[in-house]
Amino acid sequence: MSAAFQKTEGWLDWRANPSTPSYKPPPGAVDAHCHVFGPGAEFPFAPERKYTPCDASKDQLFALRDHLGFSRNVLVQATCHGADNRATLDAIVHANGNAKGVASVKPSVTDEELDALNDGGVKGIRFNFVKRLVDPIAPEALAGLVKRINKYGWHIVIYFEAPDLPDLFDFISSIDTTVVVDHMGRPNLTKSLEGPEFSLFLKLMSHNDHVWSKVTCPERLSVSGPPSYDDFAPFASKVVEDFPDRVLWGTDWPHPNLKSHMPDDAWLVDMIPRIARTKELQHKLLVDNPMRLYWPEES
Template identity: 40%
Template sequence: MTDPANPGPHPDPHAPAITLPAGACDAHCHVFGPTDRFPYAGRRSFDPPESPLDNLQRLHRILGLDRAVLVQSAVHGHDHSALLDALAAGAGRYRGVALVSPTTPQAQIAAWHRAGVRGARLNFVSHLRPHPGPDEVDAIVRAIAPYGWHIAVHVTGDGIVAYADLVRRLPVPVVIDHMARVDLREGIDSPAVRTLRRLLDTGSVWVKLSAADRIATAPPSLADAAKLAALLAETAPERVVWGTDFPHPNPNFVPDDGDLVDLLTLIAPDPSRRRQLLVDNPATLFDFP
């Protein structure tokens, strides 16, 4: 049964007004199901409608995106079958981010790496519990470090402030998902935004300029989220990537993905910066060929 709070993506997204450069990457998206092949986890905190790989590929054709990073969702738990199936179908055009635990066998991580996984996600948001403790984080980092993977950190509100010291001490690249899902009602110069920018200044932290629809304070307007994304892109243009967050789980509202692409004219107005954001940076971070 579908959760009414998760209605699914926009049914008819428009083609964007801008043309994206060849090799452009959606650096954060998901596949859900189909559940007859890839059942949802029995214990899950949300229940989105199915959105299999075909839906994602159709969207990317409309938007003009050639590459993608598929992030394992908690809705599938630690069963990565849907993710691995999508990576195989991508034939090198897709990369993955897994949910790794301290008990994940090293042979499993090696197999995921061969399949195209290049990161492990740590969830520190209220509806995705339990949060990993320091010992668990250290064990996960030790497991993935030999493969050159990054750690993706998912926080919300003032979580980036609470976990800033953890981020600083990690000995692998760190990617902050969704602009840290800061509370923009506190303004563009809030402690959370200042902390996020200081982390970017360390040289080992990246930020995904994704989920504008989640942090915008007055949807359907996404202007304040775009302003934050532009600020972060200016802070560290070589360490930001962009993504749709399709199919938009747990949305405040359902955005038109064509609108999300058109925001790029505000986030990275210069075409060379746009290419860096969409092509060059993802190739570096996610090890695209």
């Protein structure tokens, strides 16, 4: 890492040598939530960032993809890069058709900039409401962006925490394109699966056919901990079984902002048959759904 970019104190580095998963993904499987960070010397981090990550390059991501048995990646723009999407676009270009992207943009983004993102393989934009990571933009200020991206057929990826959902429920419901919620809206896994907090998230999905969810990040959400993340499985399997055609899965590599432990990515892959408990559900989760959303011309 460049001396100008010193990693935030306490952060753990991603594992350079993950083990081999026991579970073998089906052919064509997509890691639909991952990131690239810099490298900072080539793609500087944003001045307004709230954290500085370790470097995590496209080549390292693609090596992990191959090692874990996946075929494609969906790269989600990292908040440490702000609205400068160059690192994500560069990774897409070098993936030889095997990557798409989700960008971060400001409401002031120009039509020409949106056109360039679309030409570069971007299929959606991300709205982040997690205050410790960003200074969130008010939903009403984002409504104009939603209208502007409709001509591209893009979707919205939205990141929030469970206590924020009551304030965001109507906004998400009103969006007139596909919305993909990161990490099931970050439920508190110490609370009941049938409790009011997670029930509200399930209501959001059941009342809105345009809302999808990523069943991701046991390493981030679990209280019971690695390597089995037992408390995560019931929540994720509930979402997969109730909404099999509107779920996605991803590694979240390189696992930003983790301080308690850094997962072996093989542990995360081996969670898949525990949350998608049939071959049919696994194929929908890993192949059919991400292909329909990100490579519709091939699905």
